[in-house]
Amino acid sequence: MRNGFQIYDTHTHLGVARHSGRQWSLEQMLASMDRYGVDRSMLIPFPVVDDHRHTHDTIAAAIRAFPDRFAGAACIYPFIPEQQFKDEIRRCAEELGFGAIKLQPQYQALNPLSPRTDFLWETAVKHKVPVIVHTGAGAPFALPSLYIMPARRFPELNIILGHCGGGIYAGECIVAATVCPNIYLELSSCMPHHIREVLNHVEPSRIMAGSDVPESLEAEIGKIFTLDLDDAGKRAILWDTPRKLFDGVTA
Ligand SMILES: [Zn+2]
Numbered sequence: 001m002r003n004g005f006q007i008y009d010t011h012t013h014l015g016v017a018r019h020s021g022r023q024w025s026l027e028q029m030l031a032s033m034d035r036y037g038v039d040r041s042m043l044i045p046f047p048v049v050d051d052h053r054h055t056h057d058t059i060a061a062a063i064r065a066f067p068d069r070f071a072g073a074a075c076i077y078p079f080i081p082e083q084q085f086k087d088e089i090r091r092c093a094e095e096l097g098f099g100a101i102k103l104q105p106q107y108q109a110l111n112p113l114s115p116r117t118d119f120l121w122e123t124a125v126k127h128k129v130p131v132i133v134h135t136g137a138g139a140p141f142a143l144p145s146l147y148i149m150p151a152r153r154f155p156e157l158n159i160i161l162g163h164c165g166g167g168i169y170a171g172e173c174i175v176a177a178t179v180c181p182n183i184y185l186e187l188s189s190c191m192p193h194h195i196r197e198v199l200n201h202v203e204p205s206r207i208m209a210g211s212d213v214p215e216s217l218e219a220e221i222g223k224i225f226t227l228d229l230d231d232a233g234k235r236a237i238l239w240d241t242p243r244k245l246f247d248g249v250t251a
Pocket residue numbers: 011013134212
């Protein structure tokens with residue numbers, strides 16, 4: 001809670017990143033959340049890990065220890081045998097209580113236009129969990145507009161465009177969210193002027209905030225508080241939208 005607002009950090013990473021060497025422990029995550037008034041965080045594996053099952057178990061342990069503070073997302077290298085992929089998503093959704101699947105096309109090069117990617121969307125629909133997609137760096141598969149295609153073909157699936165196109169493709173995110181009611185936008189790494197433009201076209205009930213990494217938390221949350229937006233809009237971005245989408249809880 002900060003300035004009277006509950007805060008949901010919808011995009012942060014727990015564990016060890018094999019590609020960058022970054023690592024965040026549960027203790028560091030909790031300390032960072034407490035310092036900046038974050039009530040709840042969506043814990044996502046880094047996109048390249050040594051062992052995705054181990055990372056999922058680490059996130060599940062955090063959720064079990066602090067069920068009010070954490071939600072979890074599954075993230076799996078998509079070119080393992082398809083049944084292994086599906087089995088692990090089922091384990092995460094049904095046994096570990098995760099509320100989302102993450103796709104990071106910069107490191108997990110699935111083409112969102114290809115029917116060969118349908119196993120991902122179909123698995124998400126089967127377990128009734130939304131898919132968070134990293135957008136921006138990693139084009140072409142990380143281009144926001146490409147996700148219009150699966151969003152239209154799977155209308156019961158919700159897709160969150162992470163990083164809102166990384167700022168440079170914020171316009172594509174506006175188009176995607178405008179033509180698809182099941183596309184949502186997450187604002188980490190966008191500049192305030194990008195967000196202003198997004199808000200000219202997309203309702204706060206389709207927008208959420210995230211840090212990506214705890215060292216960006218203060219800047220990312222501060223960005224929302226300084227927007228020229230009424231309190232109801234800020235409340236939607238900071239809490240109500242992700243609370244409904246990931247936890248099924250309406251205010
Ligand atoms: Zn990320």
